[in-house]
Amino acid sequence: MKVDFKNPSVQAFGFALLIEVGLIAAVVIYGVNHVSYEHVKSEAMITLTETTPEVKPEVKPEIKPKVEPPKPKPKPLDPPKLVKQKVEPKPVQPTPPKPIPAEEKALPTPVATPTAATEPTPPAPVTPPVVKSDVDPHVVSSYAAKLLAAVQAATHCPDGVQFSGRVRVAFSLSNTDPSSIRILVGSHVTAIDEAARHAVLDARIPEPPAEMKGSLRNYQTWVDLNCQ
Secondary structure, eight states, X not given: OOOOTTSHHHHHHHHHHHHHHHHHHHHHHHHHHHHHHHHHHHHHHHHHHHSOOOOOOOOOOOOOOOOOOOOOOOOOOOOOOOOOOOOOOOOOOOOOOOOOOHHHHHSOOOOXXXXXXXXXXXXXXXXXXXXXXXXXXXXXXXXHHHHHHHXXXXXXXXXXXXXXXXXXXXXXXXXXXEEEEEEEEOOSOHHHHHHHHHHHHHSOOOOOOGGGTTOEEEEEEEEXXXXX
């Protein structure tokens, strides 16, 4: 079938068809553009939605330091007051004098103070006792000298003592047995005094003369010790 394009009806139909096609194309183009715009818009919204939110720094609450109340100042203590006590002096009681034995009163002797540098002195003679008138005084003096020599020969220095001293001792003698040995004048050194007393006990006392035997006689003598 041959179409006559010169026919006005055909031309009108073609023109109408062309317009319709143009409208359809316009609608399609509009739709495509609209869909593309909506897609881009949605992507833009999604992009904006998916953007990382701004992280704000965590603000820590400010911790205020505890303020302690001021401690009360200690009050100064008053210095202790010194209380003066009155001390009444006690009356000094006089020391009663010591009783002196009757023998010492009857026989006063000088006191010799020994020192480390005391030089030995010659022995003093023994005080002769009072004897019967029938005994010769020369015999009594001679025996007293022997007795003194025996006592002096029996002296010995105590261990650890390095002093010198002189002691006056008194004792009683019956034949060759001494008794009642006592210190009349001490040396101020106990060891020296004891050594003098032991010298009387340890002495080899000589036998008295026949006319002096059987009687109890009292003697006093100095005993010298040099223990330096």
